[in-house]
Amino acid sequence: MAVSAANFRQSSPLIVNESSEVEITCSHDDSSLIVMLWYQNKKDTNSMTLIGYGYETSQNYEGEFEKEYKLTRKNTVEGALKILKADPSHSAVYFCAASTQ
Template identity: 75%
Template sequence: RRVRLFQRTRCYNACLAVTFHHNSPLIVAENRPVQITCRHDDSTLPQMLWYQQKQDTNSMTLIGYGYETSQNYEGQFGKQFKLTRKSAVEGALTVLKANVSHSAVYFCAASTQ
């Protein structure tokens, strides 16, 4: 079976000034790690947040958030995902072992807080 992952971007606090760059939709094999990257152009937004939106729902669930030096996970997401940062403007979300339950749209966001 294949896992479908999509990425979209959001920004908070100064949305009009930020340009996000994101991946195209991904279809990956099960039980493999997959990385979704996010990059924006405003280094004054040090916090990057990652959200998951499952099919047929309007709500998003916060996976975690972090800065260049520290990452924080919500609930059990720390066992399924890994957040990394290359810089203040670039980060990644890695699904450690993709399975059908990870099929969703993933959003990255930037914030000053």
């Protein structure tokens, strides 16, 4: 059985002004991975929280995240997570992932 891995590229760490809109980009090189998922890992927690996931044409959010975040897709292999109005509660490490379903 052959195992392959996609190569991911994500935005560098950012320090931003409060109340600004922040965009974190993600891309990969495997067009069979049609779902892009975004996770948040806040300092001092050992867990990652799913913000949402989406396809090229539709985005889905977990819980209240839709009020503060916007997921966008440029195409199958490129997407972004936008923080609509940054404040200190958004301080975290954000991760993107991709899946075939």
